[in-house]
Amino acid sequence: MATSTGRAPQKTAKTATPAMRQFHEIKAQAEDAILFFRMGDFYEMFYDDALKASRALELTLTSRQKDPSGAAIPMCGIPYHAADTYVGRLIRRGFKVAICDQVEDAKEAKGVVRREIVRIVTPSTYLHQGYLEAKEPSYLMAVSSTKSAAGAALVDLSTGDFVAFEFEGDDRWQKIAETLSTYRPREILYPEGKSLPDDIFAQWGPEGDAPITTERDNWRFEHEASRSLLLRQFATQSLEGFGLESKPLAVGAAGAALQYLQETQRGELTHISGIRCLEEADYLILDPVTQRNLELTHSLSEGGRSGSLIDVLDHTTTSMGARTLKSWLTRPLVDIEAIGRRLDAVEELAFDVIQRAKIRDTLKDVLDLERLLARVTLGSAGPRDFVGLQTSLSKMPALRGLTAEANAVLLRELNEALDPVEEVRDDIERTLVSEPPIGLKDGGAIREHVSEELDELRRLRSEGKSTLTEIEKRERARTGITSLKIRFNKVFGYYLEVTKSKLDAVPDDYIRKQTLVGAERYITPELKEYEEKILGAEDRIQVIERELFEALNQRVRSHAPRIRATARAVAVLDVLAGLAEVATTANLTKPRLHNGFEIDVKDGRHPVIEATSQEPFVPNDIALDENRYVVILTGPNMGGKSTYLRQTALIVLMAQMGSFVPAAEAKLPIVDRIFTRVGASDNLFRGRSTFMVEMQETAHILHHATPKSLILLDEIGRGTATYDGLSLAWSVVEHIATEAKLKSKTIFATHYHELTDLAAELPGVVNFHVSAREWQDEIVFLRKVLEGGSDRSYGIQVARLAGLPPSLIRRAQEILLNLEKTEFDLEGRPRVTGESSLGSGARQMSLFADAEDRVVSELRRVEPETMTPLEALQLLTELKEQLDAME
Template identity: 45%
Template sequence: MITETPMIRQYNEIKKDHKDALLFFRMGDFYELFFEDAKIASKILGITLTSRSKGENAVPMAGIPHHASESYTRKLIKAGHKVAICEQLQDPGEAKGIVDRGVIRIITPGTVTEDALLDGKNNNYLLALWKDKEIFGLSWIDLSTGKFEIEDIREERLFDELARLNPSEIVLPDDITESNATFTQRIRTECNAMITPLPAWEFSESTGYQALLEHFGTHSLEGFGCQDAGVALGAAGAILHYLKETQKTSLKHIAKIQKYETNNRVIMDRATQQSLELTQTIRNKNREGSLLGALDQTKTPMGARLLKDWVISPLKNHDEIKYRQLGVREFTEKPELRREIIAILHDIYDIERIAAKVSCGRANARDLISLQQSLSKLPELKEKLDFFITAIISDREKEIDPLDELRTLIGMAISLDSPHSLKEGGIIKEGYDAALDELRYISKNGKQWIAHFQAEEIARTNINSLKVGYNKVFGYYIEITNTHRENIPPAYIRKQTLKNAERYITPELKEYETKVLTAEERAKDLEYDLFIQLRDKAGTFTKQLQGISEAIAQIDVLSTLAKIAVENRYAMPEITDSLELNINDGCHPVLTMELDRERFVPNDINLDGVQDKTMVITGPNMAGKSTYIRQTALLVIMAQMGSFIPAKNATIGTVDRIFARVGASDELSKGQSTFMVEMNETANILNNATERSLIILDEVGRGTSTFDGISIAWAITEYIYQNIGARTLFATHYHELTELSLLFAGIKNFNVAVKEWGEEIIFLRKIVAGGTDKSYGIHVARLAGIPKQIIQRARSILNNLEAATLDINGKPKFAPLKTDHVKKPRQRKLFASKEDLVIDEIKKLSLDEIAPADALNKLAELKKRLYEDE
């Protein structure tokens, strides 16, 4: 058994209150970790694991320099750990025994504020959720900016919202984490976030409401529009409690709470966000290659974060969209001013996060320098914005206050070459404080003072051999040989007797000794106090700084979208309240930047939402079907976030939701196959889409047998057209679906044009009217590098199948056209006659207006009767 030393006893007492965190225990210039914490940290950080004491009393131990703790903390946080910072609370020189220590802060993934631990382009959200019946109350905060929001949602939208917010830490009631391990694990897996349980009582609506009133110092939440927010108030209260428990500092920069309004935002579920690659690519999870990566040329971190919010949450109200559009347009019309403003924005730091650090008491001198330099750019920025008349820009200009008082104060006080540490000195400029200047003078000019004092004493006593010296034992002294003993002034006080001399001190010399020996430390202490006073003063401007940040962010995004529009020849789409979706010469916003606009083949889309609602798009792989349908969704998103789009012109009736069912993968952790994932996502569309939605579907039904797949795809397309009426683009290899156009006037066939050259094929990337008339799977297989022997064998098999299923005119033997006068492009079918009987039955079911679920049951019975009996 380990014998506890007083220090280890103190460590254990502190550690028992922070069992879920790695304890950074301050000892001099190092943070030490002991026992299991040391073992964990040594592996993650790659530092040496040593031990304190030996034998039975050996205690595993690992340490890191306190001045470099941020880099180590970042690795531990990324590895999924919390870090409790335990500091020395008293001067070791004043301690009679063990130095007092205490935890001053707990750093968690959702509560970091240090630049080294954050991504400037992304918000870092701490999220809490609380469930009451079928309603989930969500609250999320970015502590590094003070952004604090709440929302009540139904259970089916929970994971879509979590995907949009992408929190790094989620706070849950302990009764959920203890009783519903499956739900908790799903949240942890899908969000890749740390889960932190808190007592369930902290989530109650009444407790949360009172916590919010206490924090904001108000009598109600009406001023924030949150008085009747509901369950989410409990989640918000839990967040505040958690922050106070972990941060142990001022949270004044959390100055408001907002209700997230979904009624003016386009809703996109998790599958849609991923399929459209809005913020990261599917394959490698990179920002580059996503829509956000293509659009983000912002100059400030605030602007980058706002642009991301616009991309994942486009507007729905067409008047508000036009309001943004006008701002973008005016920036396009004033190119010289736009370039000058962008150049100014380039020199502005992250004011929003600096303001939060100032308010929390964590800003250092360099943060204040960055703030001062940013504020110094604002007068010029305001001057440039004076030339704009668009309301959205003019309104932002009014919020940009250079804060001359704060800017001047920081400029007078803080040295430009200040160190990171606040207690090493070198922060405050000379001339700012007289007492500090005197201490610095004493510290730096001690030899000159001693020489001057010695000269004065020689002149006063007429003792030419008088010398002033110093040693560590006696300090400063005056040494006089015994031959001049009679001339020693009465005020001299004997300090030490030597063989041939005496050493003396005077009150003046002793006073100076006290000054010079402590001047450097006293100067550092005074500098620290002066800096804290200045930082506290800056903290009183937090609200103004947050307003400035919001204004700069919006100017940054508007000017960026204008710059991209001009450089890429984008057009301003007309936004209406209709169901129209007309885009002429539209291009993919990401691919056109990667491939060059001149090499990209533009395409049109024309749906009036009334007569023409659905496009069935056929064609071979690699031809561009998926690119076309994704492109359409991305252009709608860009249009509704207020951006111009890569097109000749466009008229877009606003959409309320966008659904994308593109590609599929197993979710084995949930016991779901590829086809089950596909059907779940499709069911979500069918249950939640409205007439005003935009739906893009890619190869729905291919995860099962051919007959099942065709039946499901047919029934889904038919149901969307008849029962939902949403604007829909369906890319498919099931050429049988082209026959839907014979039944419904508003379903139109389109295909990707292909040019054949002998055995070669050329994908023209052009969407043209009509169904495709041929499959090119074997050609694509050859292009992919499938061995020649397999390609030749596949062609033989194909020829045999076609000979058995097609007549001498190349038409299916058992599926003649319903009427000779209907001239529709036909696709050669590779199926036997019974396949065509299935299609005929589907048509009958459609015409009889049987519900999709009943239709699928009947088709299953039909399949069994037609095929299994054989």
């Protein structure tokens, strides 16, 4: 017997059954998707699709029939009503699903029933509530490029948010990578043959699945066609208003994205009513590595939201607000006026406790208007979605009232923008009952007095039902069978049921239909007459309810842009109220921003560590200006260096997103970019050499930083041998401090104490250290950042704290002593920085230091809490062996 390969054999399709012929035709329209082919109450999958789906969904693979060549056709199926769950599971595994339904009544079909693809579901376009995360957007991205420029567009079908970019120059792909990591799309479209550079996902990070990529025909990215498509979608004459007329690649990408949505959704997309062209210069740029290092939306250690800045800042009450907060956080502003407007609004809401409480309380009753609207325009909204829309819109007058007296400009603007869209609200209220069933099919969603015909049919139906009750009573009396019942099922319709013991009393005019173990079922002509009336009315009621519902949907849809504007206003109000809430509860201050250089923070704190640590947080100042802008920060391991770096970045970032900041006072400059680099092994997951990564990242900083940037370097240079690392670290600091187009505010945390000598040599460089005290061979962290360099790194004391065996600690102390004897000259200056630094002594030492370095850096890297005792023992033996080999 021939076995099928699983691929649909095209040439034999002609001789296949009519249904299979239809399958092949439709399958050809969705080659890259798994086709859900509706057959009665099931969605069936055939050939390759069946093989893939049965594996992914753990379904039983069967074969339905033989194809004309005699091979069995692999097949599997799922019940249609469970489709959403299965679709969700396939999407999560990176598949696309084409849903093919029967689009005519099987009873009326001549020949094979007509079927069509009604929707293609992909990771970025699956809007099922169980799949979408309320607080996360769901973007589709399209990328288009030439030899010298690249354009990108991102659209969130679930909210209608649509943005575009165009980048020129050598670092265009870096900028696309940055965009990618800010928006984290679920799916990316690119033109045929122009696949994305391999390393574009290098900075994606371990959290969350990488997006699926889909190749599309080149013409779909073509500028003119895309432009006309966008003009039609937005019903405008030009793209000037969106700032896109001079950006052909951005337009091409936007057109390709929109076209993909139209193709997959096969419905109207009225909620996508505009696009924003984002200019890089409008935002504080945070490259992907910085976003991750600062733990803005994910914590590095746990990978989840908990432990991230957003987790601490998010006091929003709506999902729209939560999503907007996230976009503010990942794209802080640089326009001092715009930031000021946000800060003034937060200040007013922070001050007015009662007003804020009322606003937040009212917001709790506002549902996700953006996503409700998306479901309405895509035709997947049920009656309850409409009622949700109505009750949410009906909160707008209250929110308007609560913001009516506001002084802050932004709050006054929002007050204007909180449009209750009364027409929609009233229309829904007039049309639907206040607590409708989930599905329209369940009936009863439409109110009384909406349609006379509907009311009449419902009356008939209920009369019919009460007549049945009458009949039941009458028959009981007539036959004397008190247990006689009229019941209904789908097979027989209405019937009379009599228990076995009463069969003698059954009259002759009952017609027997079915015998059960304990009872008999009968019908009568009279019963069937009423049944026809009732069921006839029932059918007609369903038709009318659907028509009325569709009409309502159309009317609501026509107001989509207004509803969307209201949703945006609600989201912003929610973010502001949430930021005001956290400003009060976390004791934050309003920052003072200026366009100059100087940064002056009194008693700054790390918002996340403060909120999560058991230890009381020790606040620290930071003051940088034109005369001192590069800080060399030394101090013991675990002393608080990284924390100090990060808190400085977070304070700057929070201020520019419009939030109050964790400090007693904060005078802050507008920063154009924040760079943070951590020289450690946390990049290892990408499988590149740590040192190489460190150097690439450092190069990136040196090429992009300006005097308006903030650079935070955390132990850069430790991925290589001591002297290499030190020399590089030294020259990096020199470069930043002296190069006129850099001179950026910089904090460099380092374990190279030699670097503290730089302060004496270079203007602009100062030494800070995190204080610690040694007490009976133990280390006490004071966590106060003070001027001057620190003398020791206390590495061994920290190792003791970490629980290394006493014998090893003693040995390390011995080695340290040896090292210190050779490494420092008679004045105690590290030899490396002195004139004789690379003399023979130092050279000989380098090998020795290398081995020890490896041990120390290995120790730095280990996380004892994640190791098994066996692993720990193995490591220890290894380390000991390395040290022993030195002797």
